[in-house]
Amino acid sequence: MKCSNCGKEIRVGSVYCEYCGKEAMIVSDYNVLEDEVLHSLLEDDDAFAKRQAALKRKQEEMEKQNAINESEENDDVKKTGNAFLDNIWNIKKNRIIFIISCVVLVLFIAAILFFTSFRFKMIQGSSLDSKAKYEEAIEVYKEALDKRKDSVEARVALGKDYIITEQYDKAEEILLEALSLDKESVDVYKALIVLYTASNDTEKLLDLENNAPNSTIKKLFETTVVTAPKASVKGGKYKEDQEVKLICDNDSTIYYSTDGTTPDKVSGKLYTEPIKIESGDTTLKAICYNKDAEKSAVMTEKYQINYEAPDYPTVSPGSGHYDSPTSVRISSDVEGAKIFYTWDGSIPTASSEMYYGPIDIPEGNNVLSVVVVDKHGMTSNVFRANYEYTP
Structure with a gap:
């Protein structure tokens, strides 16, 4: 076995190491190289783990950066696409606005041309004729004639309104102008026939008939002309x-x-x-x-x-002195007239006594005043007579 402290071989069962004196512990055989290798491996694993962690972090950072870059690229693409689409829409919108503006301008110009045109003036004049506004129609037809100076139609319309408004000289002048422009116009001949009939100019009417250019015009004179009432x-x-x-x-x-x-x-x-x-x-x-x-x-x-005041009434008997009862009779030649009278000399009015028949002379000295009021309310001068009655 080996000492766990110095690593030397000691006898099996030794309590202390005979070399270093340290307490001996029973351990398995110890190999320094293996220990170093193991330590190295442990250190390598730790470094490797750290490197792996660093690589992972870097990879994550790269992936994150790539994601950011990709997102930015996508945003750029979207922005570029949107800008492109916006540009296309703006072009289309401008074209649409331009086209609409052109159409509106054309319509506006067309409206101006129409409302100031010869045809519009003729329509306007006809409308005024239908409303019996002949003087206004005459002015409109003149405007139409200014726009088309050789127009027979405008001259005929103008001539008819001159006839209606009894401006016969002007009607003849304008209609003869029309006849000089179109010597076979039925409308011109019709208007001239009406003119000469209305003005009772038989001589010109006969002359017009004698110079009729064709049978169609001659038949116009056979038609009964509407005579004025x-x-x-x-x-x-x-x-x-x-x-x-x-x-x-x-x-x-x-x-x-x-x-x-x-x-x-x-x-x-x-x-x-x-x-x-x-x-x-x-x-x-x-x-x-x-x-x-x-x-x-x-x-x-x-x-x-102009109404005239009625004449004096006829009163009988006249002024005088009477000593017996006497009645006065009053009359008037005015048809439907009323007679009013007073006995006190005052001027009679519609509220005074109305005469219906003979009236008795009162006793004493009396002034009879009489007026005649006709159906129009006209009053005669006052007739006065003095009556003295003494029984």
Whole structure:
């Protein structure tokens, strides 16, 4: 066996080492080389473990760094991709905005061109005609004519409105211009026929017919022209209300106005009974429509009704002295008039005594005052008579 202290061989069973004097312990054979190798191995294992741990940490750090790098690369790729997509979208968006802007601009320009165009002016004028706004329509048709100076259509429309508003000279001028531009226009001839019929210019109407360029135009003169209505009472000054009857062709319908405006089917009143013209100034206008909705020229009559105060009443007997009961009779030639009187000399009013029949003269000295009030409320001058009755 060996001493555990000095390592020398000692006898088996020795308690103390004979070499070093140390207490001997029973141990297995000890090999220094093996011990060193074992120690070295133990040290190597520890170093190896440390190296392995270091390598593992480094590997983990590398993996972590790689993961970070990969993430950053992915982020860069995503950012690059997103930037690319954003760039494409911005390009598309700009193109869309550009296209929309171009479309809006084109529509805007087209709208401006349309609303200032000849055709729009003609449509606008026709719309005004349908609302009986003829003066406004005339101005619009003039604008249309400025845009297309050789237009027969605009001249005919303008001429018709001149006829309706009784501007016959202007109508003839513009329609003859249209005829010079198109000598075979049916519309121009129709308008001229209406013009010369409305203005009662038979000579020009016959001349127009004689110079008709073809059979189609000549047939226009065979068609019955819608004549303007006639009034049973001519315009003028009158002292009493007037009842006016309007007369037109059998198949025609009459529309009229009493405020000076030009009537039509929309704005006019349908004539069904005589029209009563009362106090003041009244302008009566009327127009006829035949069964084909063709209209005549406008008839115009102006009336001035000025009521006059009624004359004095007739009173019998007259002033005087009476010594027996006497009755006074009062009368007036004014149809529908009322008579009022007083016995005290005051001016009679509508609240005074109304005369119904002979009235007795009161006793004493009396002043009889009498007035006549007609159906329009006009009052005569005061008639006075002095009666003295002494029984």
